[in-house]
Amino acid sequence: MSPLANLPMIRLLVAKDWDLFQRQLAAYVGAGILALALIGSAKPWTFYLGSLLLLVVLVAAACFAISTSLLTERKERTLGFVMSLPVTPLDFYLAKIAGNLVTFGVPFVVLVGGTAGVILSTPVPDGLLVWSLLVFGHVLLAHAVSLSVAMAVESEGWNTFAMIASMVLVNPFIMMLGQIPAIAGPMRGEAIVWSAEAIAILSTQVLLSAAVIGFTGWVHCRKRAFY
């Protein structure tokens, strides 16, 4: 059977997750708009509060969207009910990936676009663009790792560890970027410099994210139990 032969069921599973998590998503979106409005109020304290809130929302959307849609399903033993529907493990996997594309992908793309827009259209040095994209690349990779651990590993402890560790690693990653002259150097200038190092890191992040997600699908479809 071709992977998409069961498309109506995949759609049904995505719609089901949407119903289950739309309250949570609505809260994220509301908080995100509130954060932007605080940033837009152009007072130092609202700016910092808004930036903090925005960061919290992105991390929440990145982590908790996974945790609610995968871990809760397992913990509350609703997975058996879902898998008893006419679906294959591959359908289930594709539905979760598609759902994550919305819950994580949309805010992520908006934030990347927004950040690029702010850097390019304001007095902030344009050289910061490369650095910011690398940091977003890390968030993407962290999300892919968390998603794949949630999909493949049942232990809640390991999942929490994967989520927190991968997100916390952004600090050493930023420090590491600071140690690479080809990336740290042009950060404060107006020129956008795509050094070989920057291209190598970004493509590694993107390819690794795709590989991790693909590998997870392969592992998931080889699981022996789904309940």
Place this chain on the structure above:
Amino acid sequence: MPPAHGAPDDARRVPHRPGDAMHDPSRMHHMDNLRALAMLAGVLFHAALAYSPLMQPFFPTADRSNAAAVDAVIWFLHLFRMPVFFVVAGYFAARMVQRRGFGAMFRDRMLRILLPFVLFMPLVLWALSASTLHAASTVAHPSPVLQWVAQFAAMDDAPPSPPSTAHLWFLYYLMLFYVLAWVVDTLGGARIGAFLRGLHPAGLLVALPLLLAPALAMVSAPHPAPESPLPQWWALQFFGAFFALGWLLQGHDAWFARLRPVLPWLVPASLALHALFLHQLSLHPPGPANPAATWSLALLQAFTSVWMTLACVAGARLLLAWRTPLLRYLADASYWIYLAHLPVLFVVQYRLMDLDWHWGWKLSASIAATLAACLASYELLVRRTPLRRLVGGAATSPSVRG
């Protein structure tokens, strides 16, 4: 707001019942016409800014010939023009959600609001900037803004101007309000709506202005346009309240009708408040000395805004509940006219700046020329082209009426 949780789109479609006045499409003419009027009033408002003494230091097309009478009129209009528009937008959005669900509403608004915003934003910004730069180097009697632009253009390392959504900010806020409506609805907004409609609508006359005054106290008076690409808190609160009001009114005409006894008093009362506002404004004129409105200015604006908006919505039911081919044409064209008018208006008014005409002639001429150009472009570029689906009338897209 209607319930949304988990219900498939079609589950809450309200079947059309014959004789059900609430769902009779003919009953929506007044809201349609009101929206068109609010949009067309924008052309008048923006055209008149050039002849407002108050706006001399801030508006690019500010003209040597101006009159205080202009200020007296346009700042009154300013207080309810966009609020009325947002009430109508909230009303139609709620109507569409009730009939076809949030999914359908978002799909429709993507096409009618987001796509035009993305398509026309760069064009509008380019046109405004090009005509202004050209005027800065050619106009003999430049406005303070044009003089500043000329100096700025002469600088070698001039920083880029801050990003702006110009007069299309309302599309950006509409999208935010549609999303927020879903957020509120998903988090239990139906209960809030039911609770509010359980109160007497006369409460709106006092409670709403008191809710809005803090928002208006955050910005200068008269309140500016929220053109920043980041959402402004005060604008979310101020215009969002009117959007929510429109949402609440949808399908609850009887509730609104309970306001009938006070409605005739709203216009004279608002005029009186506006006289007070003008007096206060002369004591605290906008500028670096008064970056934010005083509380009295904020309160006066808030009351006038709410009262006049309610008067307009009620008045529309009495005066605008009919449709002629001409009205229909204007209603269809009004969205495009509003999108296109500002760049055209700037070109026209930059041309008029060096003429020694009376402001009244300049105002009339600029409005007439702008409307003529916009209508002609509507006829040529929109009405018979695929653009009509995006920014044209509702004839090919009945959904926009909800």
Place this chain on the structure above:
Amino acid sequence: MTAALTLSGVCKRYPAFALEDVDLALPEGEIMGLVGVNGAGKSTLLRLLGGLALPDRGTIEVLGHPMPAQQVQAKREIGLASEDMRLYGSQTLRWHMDLVRAAYPRWDEAYAGELLRRFDLRAAQPLKAFSHGQRVKALLLLNLARRPRLLLLDEPTTGLDPVARAEVLEALSEVLRDAARSVLFSSHDTHDIERLADRITFLHGGRVIDARDTAAFLDDWRRIVCHGALPASVGQWDGVASVRANGSLSELRVRGAEAVVGLLRAAGADVRSVDPMNLEEIFVATVRGGGKH
């Protein structure tokens, strides 16, 4: 006629438990009861059939569809309700009904409405407000209204109060009257199985220790009470599952009573009574007898 289910040589190993070499078949239209103690492998067997777990070895076919290759086609015709399967607490029963209806073309809305009334369930109520009995009935409703050709039920009546139990059994026996539907259900309660099942399978320690028609089971087993001294080898006689002596009275549980009674009499014992046994007694005797035939 296709078999409702066929398992051949199926093994499934977990760290603390293994299902070994299970061969089992159920003709379409029949009802099979699974009897076994906790941990015997009943749930595992049902999960394997429902496509929730894959066997380590052996082949499984459900309604002619090999599993897991054609699991989508098979699952479309299966109803699976197990004791540890939970529904979404935050959502209403109506929401679950809509979800299942969208997944199963044969969903019978009228029947679902009837079951709602009969089970006294409120569709608009979120599942978290349901009692245990209501949750069991809700899951059963979701399975019955999809009109499955094969119904797999794991402990459908466990933990139910007597009223709910009666309601569930009544609904089940109605399904069972439909000759085209096959059912495999497990229960602690052998009375339910004795009452409903056409065929019975005893599962113990991950192995099938006996599987036959209900009538054959009941006909085969007898409790014999006799008086007088018995030879010491009586416990080893063919068909004797257990012997209990109380003074000069002895009670034997046996398969193939005629032969044993003949042997007893030949040994000089006075056979006082030969009585039928109920399924629970038969099960216990079978397990104690190590499943010897």
